[in-house]
Amino acid sequence: MTTVDATPASLDAWLEQHGEGLIALRRNMHAHPELSGEEHATTELVEERLRLAGLTPRRLAVGTGLVCDLLPASSSDDRRPVALRADLDALAMADDKDVPYASQNAGVSHACGHDVHTTVVLGAGLYFAHHLDELPGPVRLVFQPAEERVPGGALDAIADGAIAGVDAIVGLHCEPKLDVGSVGLKAGAISSAADMAVITLAGPGGHTARPELTVDLVALAARLVAELPSGVAQRLDDPAEVKIVFGSLHAGDAANVIPTHGVLKASIRTPSLAVWEDLPQLVTDEIARIVAGTGAVADVDYTHGVPPVVNDATVTDRLRTAAAGVADTVVTVEQSWGGDDFAWFTRQIPGTYVRLGVRTPGGPTLDLHAGHFDVDERAIELGVRLLVAAVSEHFATTR
Numbered sequence: 001m002t003t004v005d006a007t008p009a010s011l012d013a014w015l016e017q018h019g020e021g022l023i024a025l026r027r028n029m030h031a032h033p034e035l036s037g038e039e040h041a042t043t044e045l046v047e048e049r050l051r052l053a054g055l056t057p058r059r060l061a062v063g064t065g066l067v068c069d070l071l072p073a074s075s076s077d078d079r080r081p082v083a084l085r086a087d088l089d090a091l092a093m094a095d096d097k098d099v100p101y102a103s104q105n106a107g108v109s110h111a112c113g114h115d116v117h118t119t120v121v122l123g124a125g126l127y128f129a130h131h132l133d134e135l136p137g138p139v140r141l142v143f144q145p146a147e148e149r150v151p152g153g154a155l156d157a158i159a160d161g162a163i164a165g166v167d168a169i170v171g172l173h174c175e176p177k178l179d180v181g182s183v184g185l186k187a188g189a190i191s192s193a194a195d196m197a198v199i200t201l202a203g204p205g206g207h208t209a210r211p212e213l214t215v216d217l218v219a220l221a222a223r224l225v226a227e228l229p230s231g232v233a234q235r236l237d238d239p240a241e242v243k244i245v246f247g248s249l250h251a252g253d254a255a256n257v258i259p260t261h262g263v264l265k266a267s268i269r270t271p272s273l274a275v276w277e278d279l280p281q282l283v284t285d286e287i288a289r290i291v292a293g294t295g296a297v298a299d300v301d302y303t304h305g306v307p308p309v310v311n312d313a314t315v316t317d318r319l320r321t322a323a324a325g326v327a328d329t330v331v332t333v334e335q336s337w338g339g340d341d342f343a344w345f346t347r348q349i350p351g352t353y354v355r356l357g358v359r360t361p362g363g364p365t366l367d368l369h370a371g372h373f374d375v376d377e378r379a380i381e382l383g384v385r386l387l388v389a390a391v392s393e394h395f396a397t398t399r
Helices: 009-031 038-052 114-129 154-159 215-234 273-291 314-323 342-346 380-394
Strands: 067-069 082-087 139-144 166-181 181-185 193-202 243-251 259-270 297-306 331-332 351-359
Touching: 009 038, 009 114, 009 351, 009 380, 038 067, 038 139, 067 114, 082 273, 082 380, 114 139, 114 331, 114 380, 139 154, 139 314, 154 342, 154 380, 166 181, 166 314, 166 342, 166 380, 181 314, 193 215, 193 273, 215 243, 215 259, 215 273, 259 273, 273 297, 273 331, 314 331, 314 351, 342 351, 351 380
Parallel strands: 082 139, 082 166, 166 351, 181 331
Antiparallel strands: 067 139, 181 351, 193 259, 193 297, 243 259
16 A cells, blocks of 8 residues: 655644644634534534635535535546545533633533544645645545434435545544544444434322322333343343443422323444344333333334444555554554444445544543543644545545
């Protein structure tokens, strides 16, 4: 495989001039996070930066998110573009950090690193926009909304032509288990399928002094939390291939009243594509078994979410070569139990999802989806270098 110059002098100079600005941009987004489908200000911010660089981004039809094509200075290049993808949305949770750039939007936080992903892809795009003479082939920037909303805004982007005609796609995700300077890669499945179920229970209610005369919905909800995960697992050939975790349970308001309604919300995950296809029926059947004979009625709203992200071996090999020229360390990572709608892209075209180390060496591991999550911002520069090198490597090997 051909190795390209992963760190052109122009990139060094550009990052020296604009690196602090990229960090400021990330902090701006971190302080002003927006929920899935509501990323209007974030979309406007990215669009403004692209237009100032002389580019012509296009809004997605859903109103948030955008795509932007960059073409080499030579108009004779008719090769298919490589896409770089970022996600714009934040999580519905509090930001618990005591930092100047903490979230100013109550109950919303960039606790998954999407602000970093957006900054890195935008940074690579802005570098290329100012050095079109060095752009080795056409590039498409994809800033998608609603990654955190099942089944994901990637489907909206795809429906709007975001990857139409694209040869391959590359995305990256913050990895708090890797030190800054490190890049994690894996050919094949790198994430897991992620579904969601909302279980609504109904019963006649009553007095807590006489639970035997009614349906104790709180006790039934507790049974579901305790028995559903193991019950579904026992229906599989390999019980270890499913994780069911309840993130929300609400039933009643008073200590002496048995409620008439209860709602439970669970995430359901599997690393297996085959198991994923069967999970809706397995879960609903097991819920029916647990509730049967209790006198309660259970309504199950099962959302078949995202499949595993499956990284293409060839694209991953190109990224490994690119990473070797810019990262301190390149490691092979394990398949994660986390889900990501980047999976919808890799079901359509070859692609790879990269893990970008964001942990300060010697510092604590600040887990994703936690209120204290933050990154070592030196990862932004590495991310830009990696994507620039990835684009160069792609076109060096697809002439």
